[in-house]
Amino acid sequence: MAVIVQKYGGSSLADAERVRGVAQRIAASRGADTGVVVVCSAMGDSTDDLLALSRSVAKAPVEREVDLLLSTGEIVSCALVAMALNDMDCPAVSLTGLQAGIQTESLHGKARISEVAPDRIRTELDAGRVAVVCGFQGVTEEQEVTTLGRGGSDTTAVALAAALGAERCEIYTDVEGIFTADPRIVPDARKLDEIDYEEMLELAASGAKMQPRSIELGELYNIPILVASTFSEAPGTLIHREAGMEVRSKVRGVASDTNVAKVTVLGVPDRPGIAAAFFEPLAVAGVSVDTIVQNTSVDNLTDLSFTVARTDVEKTLPLVRPVAQEIGARGVTHDEALAKVSVVGTGMQNSPGYASTMFRALAAAGVNIEMITTSEIRITCIVSDEQSAEAVRALHRAFELDLP
């Protein structure tokens, strides 16, 4: 039996009417020889509502309990979707992460899937039922409930597609696909028909709307991922390996992310092992460090700057300050009002002209660059939060992304 995995995001399930709409879509896509596995996020803003609730009962809610609390959001949406499907005579059953066999490591709040044991899902598919699986959640070997971090339902969907040998994974959301830039910032941004995993990975990591790990998994298991709108029949964007030749060697999009904070340790003694002393405790605490820049050493002292998600600053500073003190650094400063803008495209590394075009365009728009990093297919500048939208628009124009 061919299998398709469909994932529906929170805005697609925001109220009872949308839940019924999603159920209709699912029922229509079910065929005699195609099994459908559905992955749901929590309804609308319910994850944020649950987080607010947790903070109303505890100053520092224990992460293990936060995970269990948040897992209820997806159980609610999945049970409702399964009810709506059954009500329209489409047999369906909802499955928690545990029931669906989503096993994870035990890092609460950001667990990684260690294994998928899809026996129960296969049983349901063989019985002709749609399996509606709770995204974003899993269980450890000790049956402790974990969550996979923001956007984790994308990863659930792609992991299930890989484990089930699905033909493709369809991600339904409130936008029509992947654009050359965020259409809310750049009105003439164009929708891309296809994109390869690497490019999508950079766009996602730089602020577009899929969890990066889901793209990595898609690439690893070669699962074609379709990103499309729940609310229209437009064809969406296909993320896959063999993107057409004509799209190579070109800037494909501009991404931005305003959830960026910079932490700077001033006057760090320049000797081996210092970086590890800072970054190991952060890794243990599950804080992702993004861009790292170390200035030229003067008098054997250096300034070490790095960026983290703004939402991780509160966790980061108490981990960094004692280390700074211990090694005799001069101090720790931070700036929470930053953003990241990136231009992304597969052929960029071989064409140094892209970097200068980028810097020139930002300069012309009066945007100051705080930090720069590059990868094989991306150039990223850290700029002030306030100027990020203008920076994105300037880059979209400079690289002529509005032209097909």
Add this chain to the structure above:
Amino acid sequence: MAVIVQKYGGSSLADAERVRGVAQRIAASRGADTGVVVVCSAMGDSTDDLLALSRSVAKAPVEREVDLLLSTGEIVSCALVAMALNDMDCPAVSLTGLQAGIQTESLHGKARISEVAPDRIRTELDAGRVAVVCGFQGVTEEQEVTTLGRGGSDTTAVALAAALGAERCEIYTDVEGIFTADPRIVPDARKLDEIDYEEMLELAASGAKMQPRSIELGELYNIPILVASTFSEAPGTLIHREAGMEVRSKVRGVASDTNVAKVTVLGVPDRPGIAAAFFEPLAVAGVSVDTIVQNTSVDNLTDLSFTVARTDVEKTLPLVRPVAQEIGARGVTHDEALAKVSVVGTGMQNSPGYASTMFRALAAAGVNIEMITTSEIRITCIVSDEQSAEAVRALHRAFELDLP
């Protein structure tokens, strides 16, 4: 280690402030050599809210999915209580029905606990943590989530107390204990200091506020159950086996239940096996039939009346009508506007005067009696819903329950 089980109802956990208040209570009751297991219901009206949500997506929500949906209510409240406890430096961990080892039969919506495997709870208690267990829910052998029916958290609490050999089970609620009648109906109703299981069972089954199965379990395993208020330090009512001699041979309370409907099958041929034909399908569907009355047979035809919860009428009629037609009964009628009033006391069976006092008091109050049933320790009359409050007040007066 001595173990105490405490159960907190939905109104005790209605908002963040009450959750913190409950956490303080729990933390205070924890001793160096006393382990505390807490059972929580869903917050405030959240179970009703979830039921309303289910009906907004499906005309007839599948019960298996309703159970999974409802189970989230208790997960939310337990995770919050555990967070609040940890936040006040009282180590605690919340456990779902599955994690707590609550195994049930597979009747959705009204499952019975088949086994409690409290290994995980013991591990947590041994580690010095409070175990906060989701009431009302369990899992089948196939790891399907079930619920135990209205008030099921009481049964969870007593079952855990039995499995853990707890010293006692404390049920915290929004009233100060068990009263001689509902104080909202009878202002001078008195709180009872103690009561035995049988009496409480009749009071609970007749409309007081604990799930009857929890009392049965308490009696079976001889677990003293204290019913007390979350919001005061008043001593509550102790339900236990050795209730003082002086409370015997006396009416202990008046109970009422307005969730009563009567179904009457008219002109039933009076032959063996007829009753089974009606009641077997109801049992399979999980409908509890309460009072059953069959009138004297005239011309070999009889009228068969029985009561069910008003909320079960919609389920009952479609199961009764085809049987009535098949056996050639004249028709099926029903009356949903009924109530049940009972006087309860251990010594009643040996004192026939109680029945006549009851009927005389009701007659004097102008209350018409539709049906009568009795048990060893109870006399129950089915009356019109409208007259039930007046009936309760009349009986409370007639049996002088306002006097100590």
